[in-house]
Amino acid sequence: MNKLTAQDGTARRWNMRIAVVDDNPMNITVVREILKRAGYSDMRMAASGMELFALLGLDADGQEPEGVPGDDSHGIDLILLDMMMPGVDGITVCARIQQSPRLRDIPIIMVTAIGDSKKLAEALDAGAIDYVTKPINRVELLARIRVALRLKEQKDWHKERDRRVTEELQLAREVQYAALPQPVDDEGMAIDAIYRPSEELSGDLYAWHRIDDNRYGIAVIDAMGHGISSSLASMFIASVLKEAMTKQVEPKRVVKELNRRSQQLQFADQLIQYYFTGLYMIVDLNKGVLEYVNAGHPPGLVIRGDGRVENFALGGAAIGLFGEMSLEKHTLEIRPGDRIMLFTDGMYDLVGSDYEEDREVSLTELLRPFGMRTPVKELENALFGGELPEELTSDDRCLVVVDIK
Numbered sequence: 335m336n337k338l339t340a341q342d343g344t345a346r347r348w349n350m351r352i353a354v355v356d357d358n359p360m361n362i363t364v365v366r367e368i369l370k371r372a373g374y375s376d377m378r379m380a381a382s383g384m385e386l387f388a389l390l391g392l393d394a395d396g397q398e399p400e401g402v403p404g405d406d407s408h409g410i411d412l413i414l415l416d417m418m419m420p421g422v423d424g425i426t427v428c429a430r431i432q433q434s435p436r437l438r439d440i441p442i443i444m445v446t447a448i449g450d451s452k453k454l455a456e457a458l459d460a461g462a463i464d465y466v467t468k469p470i471n472r473v474e475l476l477a478r479i480r481v482a483l484r485l486k487e488q489k490d491w492h493k494e495r496d497r498r499v500t501e502e503l504q505l506a507r508e509v510q511y512a513a514l515p516q517p518v519d520d521e522g523m524a525i526d527a528i529y530r531p532s533e534e535l536s537g538d539l540y541a542w543h544r545i546d547d548n549r550y551g552i553a554v555i556d557a558m559g560h561g562i563s564s565s566l567a568s569m570f571i572a573s574v575l576k577e578a579m580t581k582q583v584e585p586k587r588v589v590k591e592l593n594r595r596s597q598q599l600q601f602a603d604q605l606i607q608y609y610f611t612g613l614y615m616i617v618d619l620n621k622g623v624l625e626y627v628n629a630g631h632p633p634g635l636v637i638r639g640d641g642r643v644e645n646f647a648l649g650g651a652a653i654g655l656f657g658e659m660s661l662e663k664h665t666l667e668i669r670p671g672d673r674i675m676l677f678t679d680g681m682y683d684l685v686g687s688d689y690e691e692d693r694e695v696s697l698t699e700l701l702r703p704f705g706m707r708t709p710v711k712e713l714e715n716a717l718f719g720g721e722l723p724e725e726l727t728s729d730d731r732c733l734v735v736v737d738i739k
Contacts, residue, residue, distance in 0.1 A: 350411035350483055351376040355386045355427075356445065357419045361468070365414060365445075368472050374479075378410065383422035386413070387430070390437055396422070396430030410440055411486050412479065417446040417457060417465075425453070425460050432461035439489045441482040445470070503534040503562075510535060510565060513572055515542050522619045522739050523550060526710045530680070530718060530731040537564030538678045538732035539572050543579040548620035551579045551588070554734050555612040555653075556631065556678040567608045571596060571653075579614075585627040586661045588614050589653065593629075596654035609654035613646070613676055617668065617736060624666050624674065629653045632679050635698060637705040639671025643698055672738040673706040680731035684717060706737045 352374055356362050362379050369377060380386040384394055390410060393399050413431075417424040424444055432438045444457045444465040454465055463485065464478050511529075518525040527540050537557035544550055555571055557564040571592060578591040592612065599608055613634060615626030626634075628649025636644045647664045668674070677697075685696035704713045713735070 350374075350486070351378060351409045352412045352414065352479070353378045353380060353386060353389055353410045354414045355380045355383070355419075355424075356414075356416040357381050358416075361416070361445075361470075364470060365475075368470070368475060369479075372476050382419060383424070383427035383430075386415070386427060390431065390434075392430070392434065392437075396427065396433075398434055398436075412482055413440055413442045414445055414479075415442050415462070417444050417453065418448070425457050428457060428460040428462050439486070439493070441486050443478055443482055506562075506565070507531075507534050510569065513569065514540065518542065518544075518550070522548070523617065524737040524739065525550065525552065526735050528710065528714045528717070528731075528733040528735070532680070532730050535562055535565035536730040536732075537568050538680070538730040539568045539575075540676075540732055540734045541572065541575050541579065542734075543576070545583060545616070549616055549618050550736075551583065551614065551616050552676070552734065552736060553579065553588075553612060553614040554631070554676040554678060554732060555610050556680075556730070556732075557610050558608050564608075567599065567610070570599065571610055583616070585614050585616060585625055585663055589627045589629050589661055590659060593653045593656075593659050597657060599654070609652045611649070611652045611679070613649065615674075615676075617674070617738075619738070622668055624668055625663055626666075627661050627663055629659070629661070632677060632681070633694070634674060634676040635701065636666060636668070637673040637675070637702065639669070639706065641702070641705065643702050645694070645698065668738050670738055671706055673704075674736035674738070675701060676734040676736075678730060678732040680729035681733060683729060683731065710735050 352369060354362055354365050354377060356365070359381070366377060366379070378389055380389055383396070387394065387396050415424045415427060428442050428444070431440065431442065438461065442462045444454070444462045445468065446454070446465060447468040449467065457465060463482060466475050466478055514527070514529065525542050529536070529538070531538070538555070540554045542550055542552040553575055555568060555575065557568040557571065574592055574595040578588045582588045582591050589612065592610070596608070596610060611631040612629045613626060613631040615624050617624045626646065628647060630649045630652035633646035633648055635646060638644065644666065646666070650661065651659055682693045682697060685693050685700060704716065
């Protein structure tokens, strides 16, 4: 990014490239001398809008040719543009530049000999940030240039910062996805998941762990909120969950360990407290049962082989709210042909109801047709193949599917 450089300890000059556009050679000479004496040495001259388009890498009509890099402004940091020119006038040129995502942040100062307020308003509406009138006043021109270049430098700084943040978010997303378990397809059971973050990062997570030949521990967790902060909290709880599923095993003990460790999240602002809803279950193929604890999480459901649906019980307090938790373990029978579904509350977006009882019923009815005979990919396409309204996609969505063979 171009920067200010200091000379003699006091004078500050811009090391930036300015394009001067005017069909009158005398006007170009005057402006060039003013800029040169003020210390601006990097200038490009153009006698028409067409020549400016060429300087900026646009075609003769001011359109982007194919294959132009998305962030290349051809080194131009500021444009001094004559408003009244033969052929393509300054207002049209300005409007064409604004249509280019890679060029629209270049500040444009209109230079005009007319005092028509309507024309000046048109120029500003077309994207110019300022104007100077002819005959050019040296002090006024340089002051407006300094303001425009400061704005350009700030925009460049923000664009570079946004680029770095985007790259880091993409990397964090890849790390988050890498931490999720791979699908399971064993002789007696298959486990898979559908995962749809509302942003780059998600506050939802799922995990499973093979306890022995006949048992799997399976969990789904939803951190408060969504985005960067909730994703960091969920990554913390994911590491705790992995250890708890391995060492604690039994549902009540696993959830209590998650609660104990979540109490360790301390923040400078005492008003901030992260909490998690979660459902952890053990599927025992040998006994034909699943045991689960629900901690403030949406109840899962079982789609039986004959099409009947049985819902899990509602849960108690969320993880992380209180030092001590009162937990209740529930049991459901399972048999071959059953499909178990666990999900986060973002799935309620699909039914769009604000009433808890209504949305539970509506989501159950929505999922009822997708029993074990429906492949998970087909289920995903059926649920998320179409675009939802923006107001219904503000939360992360996660669905864990367990098929009992």
